[in-house]
Amino acid sequence: MDYTIKIGGEAGQGIQTIGDTLSKVFSRSGYHVFTHQDYESRVRGGHNFFQIRISDQPVMSSRRVVDILVAMDKESITYHEKELSDTGQIVYDASALHEKHDKPYFLDVPFVDLALEKGGNKIMANTVAVGAVLGMLGMDLDILLNIIKSTFKKKGKQVIDANIATARQGHAFAVKECVQCSFSAASKGESKMLITGNDAIGFGAVASGCRFYSAYPMTPSTGIMNYIAGKEKEYGILVEQAEDEIAAINMALGASFAGARAMTGTSGGGFALMIEGLSLAAITEIPVVIALAMRPGPATGLPTRTEQGELLLTLHAGHGEFPRVIFAPGTPEQAFYLTNKAFDLAEKYQIPAVILTDQYLADSQWTYNGFDYGILKQDDYRLRGDAFKDLAEYKRYAFTDSGVTPLGIPGDAEHLVVTDSDEHDEEGHIIEDGATRNRMVDKRVFKKLPAIQQEIEPPTLYGDTEADVIIAGWGSQYGILKEAVDVLSLDRKIAMLHFSEVYPLPVRDSFDYLDLLTRAKKTFCVENNATGQFARLIKAEAGFTFSAQILKYDGRPFLLEELTGALHEQTRGL
Amino acid sequence: MSRLEDYKGQVPAWCPGCGNFSILKTLKDALVVVGLEPHAITIVSGIGQAAKLPHYTRCNTFNGLHGRALPVATGIRLANHDMPVIVTTGDGDCYGEGGNHLVHAMRRNINISLFVHDNQIYGLTKGQASPTSMEGIKTKNQPLGVFSEQLNPIALAIALDCSFVARGFTGEGVHLKELMKTAVQHRGFSLVDILQPCVTFNKINTYEWYKQRVYPLEAEYNPENRIEAFERSLEWGDRIPLGILYRNNRPVYEERIPIIADTPLVRQSFDVSKIPAIEKEFF
Numbered sequence: 001m002d003y004t005i006k007i008g009g010e011a012g013q014g015i016q017t018i019g020d021t022l023s024k025v026f027s028r029s030g031y032h033v034f035t036h037q038d039y040e041s042r043v044r045g046g047h048n049f050f051q052i053r054i055s056d057q058p059v060m061s062s063r064r065v066v067d068i069l070v071a072m073d074k075e076s077i078t079y080h081e082k083e084l085s086d087t088g089q090i091v092y093d094a095s096a097l098h099e100k101h102d103k104p105y106f107l108d109v110p111f112v113d114l115a116l117e118k119g120g121n122k123i124m125a126n127t128v129a130v131g132a133v134l135g136m137l138g139m140d141l142d143i144l145l146n147i148i149k150s151t152f153k154k155k156g157k158q159v160i161d162a163n164i165a166t167a168r169q170g171h172a173f174a175v176k177e178c179v180q181c182s183f184s185a186a187s188k189g190e191s192k193m194l195i196t197g198n199d200a201i202g203f204g205a206v207a208s209g210c211r212f213y214s215a216y217p218m219t220p221s222t223g224i225m226n227y228i229a230g231k232e233k234e235y236g237i238l239v240e241q242a243e244d245e246i247a248a249i250n251m252a253l254g255a256s257f258a259g260a261r262a263m264t265g266t267s268g269g270g271f272a273l274m275i276e277g278l279s280l281a282a283i284t285e286i287p288v289v290i291a292l293a294m295r296p297g298p299a300t301g302l303p304t305r306t307e308q309g310e311l312l313l314t315l316h317a318g319h320g321e322f323p324r325v326i327f328a329p330g331t332p333e334q335a336f337y338l339t340n341k342a343f344d345l346a347e348k349y350q351i352p353a354v355i356l357t358d359q360y361l362a363d364s365q366w367t368y369n370g371f372d373y374g375i376l377k378q379d380d381y382r383l384r385g386d387a388f389k390d391l392a393e394y395k396r397y398a399f400t401d402s403g404v405t406p407l408g409i410p411g412d413a414e415h416l417v418v419t420d421s422d423e424h425d426e427e428g429h430i431i432e433d434g435a436t437r438n439r440m441v442d443k444r445v446f447k448k449l450p451a452i453q454q455e456i457e458p459p460t461l462y463g464d465t466e467a468d469v470i471i472a473g474w475g476s477q478y479g480i481l482k483e484a485v486d487v488l489s490l491d492r493k494i495a496m497l498h499f500s501e502v503y504p505l506p507v508r509d510s511f512d513y514l515d516l517l518t519r520a521k522k523t524f525c526v527e528n529n530a531t532g533q534f535a536r537l538i539k540a541e542a543g544f545t546f547s548a549q550i551l552k553y554d555g556r557p558f559l560l561e562e563l564t565g566a567l568h569e570q571t572r573g574l
Numbered sequence: 575m576s577r578l579e580d581y582k583g584q585v586p587a588w589c590p591g592c593g594n595f596s597i598l599k600t601l602k603d604a605l606v607v608v609g610l611e612p613h614a615i616t617i618v619s620g621i622g623q624a625a626k627l628p629h630y631t632r633c634n635t636f637n638g639l640h641g642r643a644l645p646v647a648t649g650i651r652l653a654n655h656d657m658p659v660i661v662t663t664g665d666g667d668c669y670g671e672g673g674n675h676l677v678h679a680m681r682r683n684i685n686i687s688l689f690v691h692d693n694q695i696y697g698l699t700k701g702q703a704s705p706t707s708m709e710g711i712k713t714k715n716q717p718l719g720v721f722s723e724q725l726n727p728i729a730l731a732i733a734l735d736c737s738f739v740a741r742g743f744t745g746e747g748v749h750l751k752e753l754m755k756t757a758v759q760h761r762g763f764s765l766v767d768i769l770q771p772c773v774t775f776n777k778i779n780t781y782e783w784y785k786q787r788v789y790p791l792e793a794e795y796n797p798e799n800r801i802e803a804f805e806r807s808l809e810w811g812d813r814i815p816l817g818i819l820y821r822n823n824r825p826v827y828e829e830r831i832p833i834i835a836d837t838p839l840v841r842q843s844f845d846v847s848k849i850p851a852i853e854k855e856f857f
Contacts, residue, residue, distance in 0.1 A: 203853075212653055256649075410654075
């Protein structure tokens with residue numbers, strides 16, 4: 001069983017509400033769910049869609065073929081009718097769209113009339129649609145009714161009852177009228193966790209003891225700020241909406257200097273403004289975590305769409321030379337753990353750590369059975385209270401073997417914490433002499449780097465360990481690459497090599513991924529950008545050149561058939 | 575309690591005769607009078623001659639980027655509101671590069687004392703016009719004269735309902751010390767614009783120029799009347815008023831945030847046992 005449900009309509013029509021509700025019903029029914037969103041940069045109108053894939057097997061990418069199309073506007077039919085599978089159905093409201101379709105795969109459900117009939121209002125047409133889809137799939141309404149009860153708890157009994165009645169209307173109508181429906185999706189078992197990339201980063205930050213988050217809203221990173229702000233009171237995290245991204249990163253650095261774990265988040269344009277602050281974090285050796293959710297540029301680009309266009313920007317961002325770590329999670333689960341690791345490494349080595357995602361991962365929902373908290377790290381590397389007081393002497397930038405000087409909490413002891421954006425001496429005061437400059441660069445760069453490099457995990461290998469064909473990628477490409485291997489491994493020796501810790505590149509002691517690449521007959525680097533930035537990074541850092549690249553830069557993620565088609569074409573005879 | 579020698583720092587690299595020397599000395603005096611110890615305060619600065627000040631005293635210091643002292647100071651205050659935070663800055667750093675941050679810091683009314691060394695010229699970059707340079711003055715970079723109108727920080731601050739707005743002059747040390755002391759003790763955001771001659775690059779706004787014009791606000795002046803304060807803030811030219819031009823009791827930003835009402839953020843520890851409850855929300 002592997003169904004794709006697409007809900008299309010204008011912004012403001014409740015497409016996301018329908019999609020979120022259905023996804024929740026499916027994940028609570030025990031199914032594996034993968035969703036992705038495609039929306040325009042507008043609050044009303046246009047054409048948006050929400051795509052859900054459900055299966056009894058793990059799913060982690062979107063397919064081109066649609067099984068149920070919920071058409072809330074005419075464009076949904078115009079654009080997506082051709083995507084329908086052989087057994088697919090389009091469910092729509094002929095009277096609301098003012099057009100009637102007679103083809104057998106159209107199911108006319110009067111969403112609006114059914115909602116009004118049971119004392120509901122026009123908005124409840126969405127609830128009718130959700131009920132209808134569940135009816136078409138042969139699922140019952142128990143889980144949906146529970147969701148309705150908790151969603152509208154604050155709105156009172158009348159609203160709950162009306163929604164329940166309208167959901168029943170849609171469900172009963174579809175069960176009776178959809179004679180063509182051949183779907184079967186009864187409840188599957190234990191409820192699963194359903195989480196987006198953005199929420200996973202927010203959750204990861206909260207679980208890592210983040211105390212301060214300052215940001216300026218920017219799609220597609222805003223979800224992280226929304227999530228953390230929602231936890232502000234309960235978990236004691238201060239969220240400050242800064243006047244701009246320059247202020248956002250400087251506030252985070254101020255808070256971190258004062259002793260609070262601090263983070264900021266943004267997208268490309270905002271990150272461009274933060275770059276001077278990134279450089280400040282480097283010379284002052286103040287820990288900071290930055291979530292960068294990419295969208296297509298240059299400049300404003302396609303603000304609500306996806307691209308992996310800022311890897312090399314992130315790598316080179318900031319004037320001057322300094323170490324950093326860049327993580328590029330491929331799944332919400334990786335985003336959760338890597339956010340924790342970003343905090344840990346930022347605090348441990350007093351460096352900036354960047355979590356690089358994109359709109360595709362930020363907004364996509366995945367299902368899990370749960371995360372493992374046991375492996376999270378919350379070590380406090382700061383010098384606080386008595387530990388700071390008990391020191392005979394303290395110099396903020398004292399030279400050490402590791403290059404790391406413990407960061408004292410200003411005010412906790414009589415020792416002074418002096419930090420400076422100028423090159424400085426061990427105490428933190430401005431210097432001009434070359435010898436001290438050299439030692440400080442050695443401290444920040446050369447002493448820390450080897451230790452940081454040892455912390456980086458090797459890429460994930462999935463598929464044939466003696467593969468002829470290797471498809472490599474980073475960040476949000478994880479799901480699509482893995483599923484492509486599943487599809488293509490039937491008639492060739494193929495494997496996925498996925499990097500979620502992209503800089504510094506992992507050492508090869510435990511897994512010589514370069515050797516694997518070198519031995520393969522054909523190697524592909526698959527990226528959601530125009531110039532193959534990861535392939536360039538691998539070439540520059542490891543000297544390896546991929547034999548081919550598959551790139552997509554129209555602002556949309558790869559669909560499974562699209563990638564497997566291209567790979568199939570290019571690996572004939574292998 | 576603290577003593578003046580506690581605040582002895584490095585030898586300043588300012589030009590001989592610079593007004594900054596007097597600001598540095600006055601600030602130290604004011605801190606001793608208030609009774610603050612070096613380890614119990616943080617001075618934040620950006621870039622410019624004024625921004626070097628924390629190196630010439632002794633205390634917790636964050637000498638950051640040009641124009642960015644206020645966001646850093648805001649972050650420090652939000653993380654630890656037990657820590658008094660002073661920002662030393664110049665007219666270029668604060669009114670030019672950091673203008674946006676100034677506007678929003680005043681809106682927030684975060685408890686920071688902002689001391690602007692206002693010499694109406696760029697010193698560190700050697701003599702270009704600053705936002706407070708008077709219209710018409712000629713510099714190397716503005717050989718035809720400055721066309722933009724002179725920024726009036728006092729009027730700007732009053733327009734934004736800044737909770738403490740004052741003007742001092744380096745030639746009036748005792749008066750300036752009192753202003754600094756009152757500003758540090760003020761609850762909320764305080765701006766003290768300090769007229770300070772640049773002996774090297776500003777040949778117009780000299781000690782003599784200021785001396786002839788400045789006068790202290792009369793004893794009966796009421797700084798709580800915003801409209802009168804605004805009127806007075808427009809006075810510049812033949813006569814320049816010194817003193818507290820405006821003040822109010824707006825709520826302080828940090829005090830409005832419930833999560834730090836009891837304990838500063840930096841002393842709140844994280845309870846790991848709370849994590850599983852968060853995960854439940856995703857099921």
